[in-house]
Amino acid sequence: MSIASTAPPPLELLAMRAPRYTSYPTALQFDDRIGPDDAERALCQSNDDLLPAPVSLYLHVPFCRSNCFYCGCTRQITRNPTLMSAYARALEQELSQRAALLDDDRQTVQVHLGGGTPNHLPDDDLSRIMERVHALYGPDPAADVSLEIDPRLLEPGQPARWAALGFNRLSIGVQDVDARVQRLINRVQPAEQVARCVGQCREAGFGSINFDLIYGLPAQSLQSIDATLDFVEQQRPERVAAFGYAHLPERLRAQRAINRVWLPDARARLALRDRIEQRLLAAGYQAIGLDHYALPSDSLAQAYRDGSLHRNFQGYTTHAGCDILGFGVSAISRIGATFAQNTKSTAEYHAAIATQQWPVVRGYQQTDDDRLREQVILALMCHRPVDLPALGRQFAVDPDHVFGPALDAIQAMAPRTRPLAICESGRLRISPEGRPYLRLIAAQFDAFQPAARPRSDVAV
Ligand SMILES: C[S@@+](CC[C@H](N)C(=O)[O-])C[C@H]1O[C@@H](n2cnc3c(N)ncnc32)[C@H](O)[C@@H]1O
Structure with a gap:
């Protein structure tokens, strides 16, 4: 099955803003x-x-x-x-x-x-x-x-x-x-x-x-x-x-x-x-x-x-x-499932180091749901196909239930003739047309970002 429909033309999608996903959650x-x-x-x-x-x-x-x-x-x-x-x-x-x-x-x-x-x-x-x-x-x-x-x-x-x-x-x-x-x-x-x-x-x-x-x-x-x-x-x-x-x-x-x-x-x-x-x-x-x-x-x-x-x-x-x-x-820093960020203030930084802190x-402590979504999002960002049923088995969840809304949202993003992603037998991959929209496709799997926000930095 191709994930595609007739709704907005891809150009409009460029006006949407999504994270660069150097981590999940961001x-x-x-x-x-x-x-x-x-x-x-x-x-x-x-x-x-x-x-x-x-x-x-x-x-x-x-x-x-x-x-x-x-x-x-x-x-x-x-x-x-x-x-x-x-x-x-x-x-x-x-x-x-x-x-x-x-x-x-x-x-x-x-x-x-x-x-x-x-x-x-x-x-x-x-x-x-x-x-x-x-x-x-x-x-x-x-x-x-x-x-x-x-x-x-x-x-x-x-x-x-x-x-x-x-x-x-x-x-x-x-x-x-x-x-x-x-x-x-x-x-x-x-x-x-x-x-x-x-x-x-x-x-x-x-x-x-x-x-x-x-x-x-x-x-x-x-x-x-x-x-x-x-x-x-x-x-x-x-x-x-x-x-x-x-x-x-x-x-x-x-x-x-x-x-x-x-x-x-x-x-x-x-x-x-x-x-x-x-x-x-x-x-x-x-x-x-x-x-x-x-x-x-x-x-x-x-x-x-x-x-x-x-x-x-x-x-x-x-x-x-x-x-x-x-x-x-x-x-x-990222150690296992723990993210920890140092202060951005140079004065605070010096004070902490001086007191051996x-x-x-x-920071953030990842949950199982975060780790599941991280696997999907990072694989997509690396252009690796994602085997959704296998991930469902690994994390003991129903993949249709967890990923259905994301797949529907991606389907609504592009005309049927230019699908942004292809999902065959549960294997999801980005299509060549989807490459410029990678962040937006990944964002559909982001539990903290259910709807992509309009982008403020690009005039359409
Ligand atoms: C961490 S910066 C430091 C680079 C280094 N100081 C230099 O001489 O360019 C690394 C890269 O981030 C990119 N960058 C910085 N600000 C950006 C922005 N607002 N949008 C897109 N890319 C940006 C630039 O390409 C930059 O080379």
Whole structure:
């Protein structure tokens, strides 16, 4: 059976808003019923599991040198090295505090430094943090150790130093190479500057580079996105993430500098997304999930092909089933069924670390129903077919009863000739037409979001 009907045309669906589902439930459901004691208990208990999960570390560095107007991340604009060094020392302490709770034989398979802009930290601070990571957590020789960088901040010799610190993957914020778009988002970085950065990273031996791009930015057009894609083809990063711009000026002050009328409308956004996808596919990349692309030889593409792709707070990953330990302001830990988020306030963070407290201020404890829905939503986000009857058996529920309303809602979303998802013998999969609507399809299985809300950031 195809899930389809005659109701609204898919374009209208683009005006609906749905989460990106880097977790289920999303962070919107977190509250202060989870605190430091709960996180600590979950971590200590996880050591006693029959087969303790491998560990993935996420370190948040909130500092940026300048204010990119589009940015939705937790960050602080500063050029003050004293302030950054003080934060780095607190991160080192937090690494020690958490390691003391973790059994020595736990395996660390992933380390990611995100931001903000981790390469804005003074070199010595970055070195000390990584030395502490290696001393306390001893990442596997095959672990992915990655750093998010702003190419404008690169100084000679840095890529070689990063490699010596154990980093083997870099993620470069490219966003768009068009000069006008760059001016409107306050991120001027000529393509030559980014190319020089890529060249130096390649020279230092980095064999895995990711480019972050954004579509839906002010004044973006098919012509400007083509220039960005020409650049991508020339540089040939192993991975490309093409995020849809989320404009939430009510919540994000910096975005108030972006006038809504400069933004491409829903139809133009879809055209930009299609152009990115067509050109990257033609250039030999594989499309992965919602918004990622990878060269076929890359581990993310391999994981996609063999069905082991996973999604967590850092986006798509090859590391399923990890306990995630988050360090620094706003970082989220996930240990078994417990989510725990650190405070976003730098002052509160320093105070907690100084008193040896895990700076958790909110979180969530998953129920069985959450775990069931999580399996459906994460599989859909990873483009894996979902066997609904098998899940029903696993969780001892009637799949027709639990998933019937979601399937009906998806059916009502598109004309019969263009189904967004196909369900055959209880196996649900996204159709090619459904890919741009992945979030919306997943949202139908979200118990906290029974009806998708109209989207405020896109003019239809
Ligand atoms: C955590 S940010 C930090 C990146 C890094 N500081 C840099 O130099 O770009 C990672 C990525 O999130 C994406 N991003 C940030 N704000 C966004 C927004 N409002 N909508 C869509 N993507 C966004 C950007 O592509 C960015 O590169």
